[in-house]
Amino acid sequence: MAHKPAIQQASVKIRTMPLFCLIPSAIRTVVLAALMLALMAGPANAQSPEQHAAIRLVAHPTVATSWLNRDTTRAIFAMRQRTWPDGEAVQVFVLPNRDPVHARFAKEQLAVYPHQLQLAWDRMVFSGMGQAPNRVSNQLEMREKVANTPGALGYLEREYIDESVHVISME
Amino acid sequence: MRVSMSFQWNEGISIACKHTKWFWVSLLAIYPFAPTWANDSMLDTLQVHGFLSQALVITDDNNFFGNSSKNAGSLEYTELGLNASIRPHSNLLVAAQVLSRRAGGETSDAIPTLDYGVVDYQMVSNQQRTIGLQLGRFKNPFGLYNQTRDVAFTRPSILLPQSIYFDRTRSLGMAGDGASLYHEERTQAGVFRFQAGVGKARIEDDVDLALGLDRFPGTLQAGSSAIGQVRFEDNSGRFLMAVSTASANANYQGSQPPLDNGSFQFLPWVFSLQYNHELWSLTSEYALRTIELDGFNPGIDQKKTGESWYVQYTRRVASDWQWLVRFDRLINDRNDRSGSAYEQSGLGPAHSQFADDITVGVQWMPRPNIMLAGEYHHVDGTGWLPLNTDASASETSRHWNMLLFQLSLRF
Known part of the structure; x- marks a missing residue:
């Protein structure tokens, strides 16, 4: 709860900076894409050594x-x-x-x-x-x-x- | 710009040479092995490696590593290192690295300095254990990341967790000039590694500034320092535990009241824990940092203990992609966690006494020797914000955001 005003304050500041506003969302997209890739890549790594x-x-x-x-x-x-x-x-x-x-x-x-x-x-x-x-x-x-x-x-x-x-x- | 850079490099080499006394003294120690030097196979062991990192730092409020809150951000975070190593004898290694680093501050900060310069002799090396001795300027094994904290490829993020690896007193913890003994013992349960070093601490202007002593005409003289680390890795290679401690001492020689001669001691402990899986790692470190000023006068003498910790999760998505999320907390004084007593005594804003940092980041290695990274920090507090002489702590904002991009190369 103590953090709520903090986040609000921060987001007000972000709005005043167009550059800042754009790039974090790009990062969020990258992180999301990375997460999805991680899920897809997971099972492919399992290999049986016997082969x-x-x-x-x-x-x-x-x-x-x-x-x-x-x-x-x-x-x-x-x-x-x-x-x-x-x-x-x-x-x-x-x-x-x-x-x-x-x-x-x-x-x-x-x-x-x-x-x-x-x-x-x-x-x-x-x-x-x-x-x-x-x-x-x-x-x-x-x-x-x-x-x-x-x-x-x-x-x-x-x-x-x-x-x-x-x-x-x-x- | 280019011209002035190259001038600094030349100038820097002569400055770096002044610091190499220990290294050359150590080199003398290997003189008995000189007859083998003509050997071709020894020259085959010569290796030269280097790295270069350039970051762009953008903040909404507060300046981190340059004027990051102005215009398009700051490019004043540059790291450049070059090292060479050779094995003149089967159990001997000679290695040295020069480092040029600028993290905001003056352009003269980029003057290359001797980062390490050691003669490493492995006196015992068998199936049960390895024991070795390093003489010269050796890197301090402090926490999981200190020894290579300036090399982007060894960091999980552009900035290491600042609560522990902050810049304010970095010269103190970086390296010591003296001797360090290491011992690796292989047991049924896993591998224990011990390292202990004694020498002369390195103290540069950052410490003066951090202690608020830069206002006075006196100087801090580096005293003795000692460092020790015990690491344990279990048999599966998954668990890693470490405890590190150090003691760095300095004497202050004041020339006029209110500062008389006094001493300064920095005594940190770091507890480290890491679990490694093929696709992810979970890392946490907890540090207690005690700073003691003694013998000055009752108004200045103090002893306080700061507390730092972080929890970090890194996920490898493919062989060339990795992302990370981390929570990192610093408290300057355990007896004044909110900083309110500090503020009431008129020393500065309460928020300068702590920092909570939430970080998300990505790293991409398109080739083994190229890395691109980006990360976002949401920070509450300015506890580890580098101190800047032209902006006082009262002008800082408590809540701030930071975005970093970095390109790194190595060979």
Whole structure:
């Protein structure tokens, strides 16, 4: 009730400003449109993981580590940890955010959403706490880079894995 | 305009250099690793990133970041940052960023300053934990957003909730010059992260102004500061909790009555909670801020505790669209929530002692490195309205509205 006069007062002021009057209604329209899109987009995101090939962690063949637990894998992919458990420098490779394989890897293997991972990278890069991962555009490039970069860590669908990379098991 | 901007940049570099003492001292610390510097793979680790944001701020009453209530609004909200980082050794990171920021005020505010400059050494790094040390100018981990508060891509809205991330004393909370230790511990329940830093607080003119000390000829000298944060993320990656606290101290050296030498202490606590779903996030933070002035004289000495909190819901509509709604409240003095005692004592209007802000906003990322955002604020009170030397608090309106648009780029 205490707010009622406030809103009235504000709306009087808005009426005196034509520019102000126009744009908030535009924003309201955008918000409404966004809401409707949200409702429509909701069910489309549900996907069953069984239809897809398994994704495995892959590393450069000389990496001595053979398994990682999930929290460590997550810390490395979030760029908070910079070395393998034995002290060797890690070079992290990732697919584009919008690549479905990246989204599945983040959700299924790391238990984070791709947008959380992107936010984590931005926070590291712009606070001086870490660096951004190396980007590759597809799985063929991922395999080539991981196979040729000492300390590299990435991920591939099973069908892309060959003897040029070292498969890391995750706990 | 362009000419004067480039002049400021040049001038700014020399000014920024004055602040880099700690950074260079820290660089010396990595000298033992110098032999590996010639290594090609080290140069491969060099990264350069940057960001640029330009906003348009329109208000009906009150000026926020420039003359926003006049004509078509204010363009005086600009943020520009450039950083470089390199890993000279497997467990070492050297990183620095310069920041040029103008949020109303003088054009000289845009002079680039060293935002952070650190040597980061991860001394322990295994499957159980990571422990590291940062030397130099490090960003304070305060609440969920402080470390990257000037980077639009890390904010859910153009303006962070102003009750906690307000501009008035921003220099105090931004960064410290000293050492910071961090520790990530992985447990069955989830991941704990601790960070604690000690150093010298950064105090700029904003603090003088906020305390009303700018009228006097004395100066505030930065004293010691300490900051600590504990974060917990559960195993599902959905729950995030954090508690942050800090203590920033300054000494005032007055040259004449009524202000003698005194001390100033800022002691905030922030409790943060976030729940993340694939398509939405719910975030809330609650802060208690204690400000103490001591040793001046009985008329000026005071201790008061302010209270801030917000609740925010963000919804991702598609991979490139997001909207948000938020309620945000600030109270300057818990013992005078309405500001009436403040007004009765003749210090200024009651509405300068609180602010309730209802915000709705949208963000659109047509490409991963471009973001367009718009938002609307309906505000009751001027508690976090930046103080402007050419307009006194008594000329402000209690109820006001604000509309912002922002274009942001990053690389």
